[in-house]
Amino acid sequence: QKEVEQNSGPLSVPEGAIASLNCTYSDRGSQSFFWYRQYSGKSPELIMSIYSNGDKEDGRFTAQLNKASQYVSLLIRDSQPSDSATYLCAGGNNRLAFGKGNQVVVIP
Amino acid sequence: SQTIHQWPATLVQPVGSPLSLECTVEGTSNPNLYWYRQAAGRGLQLLFYSVGIGQISSEVPQNLSASRPQDRQFILSSKKLLLSDSGFYLCAWTQSGTGNNSPLHFGNGTRLTVT
Numbered sequence: 223q224k225e226v227e228q229n230s231g232p233l234s235v236p237e238g239a240i241a242s243l244n245c246t247y248s249d250r251g252s253q254s255f256f257w258y259r260q261y262s263g264k265s266p267e268l269i270m271s272i273y274s275n276g277d278k279e280d281g282r283f284t285a286q287l288n289k290a291s292q293y294v295s296l297l298i299r300d301s302q303p304s305d306s307a308t309y310l311c312a313g314g315n316n317r318l319a320f321g322k323g324n325q326v327v328v329i330p
Numbered sequence: 331s332q333t334i335h336q337w338p339a340t341l342v343q344p345v346g347s348p349l350s351l352e353c354t355v356e357g358t359s360n361p362n363l364y365w366y367r368q369a370a371g372r373g374l375q376l377l378f379y380s381v382g383i384g385q386i387s388s389e390v391p392q393n394l395s396a397s398r399p400q401d402r403q404f405i406l407s408s409k410k411l412l413l414s415d416s417g418f419y420l421c422a423w424t425q426s427g428t429g430n431n432s433p434l435h436f437g438n439g440t441r442l443t444v445t
Contacts, residue, residue: 256433265420265436266374273431310374318434322373 225249228311228321236329241298243324245311248292255294255313257285259305260323266310270296301328332357336421336437343444349394349408351440353421356402361423363404364434365396368418380404381426416444 226247235241247255254273258266272278272285272294284297294313298305308323336353343349355361365377376389378396386396393412397405404421418441422434 254431254433263441265439266434268433268435271433312434317376320374 224321225319226311226313226321228324230324232325232327234327234329235301237301237303239301241301241305241326241328243296243298243309243311243326245294245296245313245321246292247294247313247319249313249315250289250292251315252313253315255285255287255311256318257283257294257296258310258312258320260308260310262307298326301326303328303330332361332423332435334421334423334435334437336440338440339438340441341443343411343442345413345444346410349406349411349415349442351406351419351421351442353404353406353437354402355404355423358402358423358425360401360426362426363398364422364424365404365406366420366422366436368420370417374420378406411444413444416442418442 228245233241257270259269260266270283270285272287275287275289278285282299286295294311306326306328308325310323311321312318333356362381364379366374367377368374378386378388380386380398383398383401394408418439420439421437424434425432
């Protein structure tokens with residue numbers, strides 16, 4: 223089992239809708255989780271960090287962490303075409319592991 | 331504020347040629363430094379990390395090597411490139427002493443094409 227998994231395929235959402243991304247992790251000792259946004263041809267950019275159970279909101283982004291179920295999610299409200307990118311989930315215990323990413327396409 | 335510089339941005343090299351990619355961090359001391367590779371359509375693969383000058387840990391055996399000659403300088407090298415070395419190489423740093431509680435900050439990356 224991979225340390226961090228993002229299994230959903232490309233996600234297409236209409237402009238103004240909510241995009242929902244999920245990520246699961248295998249190491250129960252993991253304490254910190256991060257979401258990165260990566261535009262095509264660019265390097266990953268940190269958009270959210272979450273360390274405790276519950277929700278964390280930052281502008282149009284909300285990260286949710288459920289340690290009992292070992293999943294992390296990212297919600298993007300009022301999706302904009304500029305949100306079209308690949309979103310990487312990262313977390314870990316001894317070493318930070320990355321999921322393969324989910325591509326989000328926001329349709330105007 | 332901290333910044334990370336990585337160069338070159340793109341590189342096309344023939345098979346069998348050497349490689350040297352450089353990364354420097356400004357605005358912090360004794361950072362943890364990392365080299366990742368991202369192949370087309372694949373996830374991020376950790377290649378090397380360093381917690382201090384001269385301290386290099388390798389995650390994946392391959393024909394690449396890394397060195398840290400100065401506190402904020404990290405170099406990725408190869409004596410002879412293979413076709414499979416093509417990819418997007420990313421340098422990253424984190425604050426030292428924070429374990430995995432500190433996020434990685436990436437440089438702009440080097441796109442390497444081996445022909």
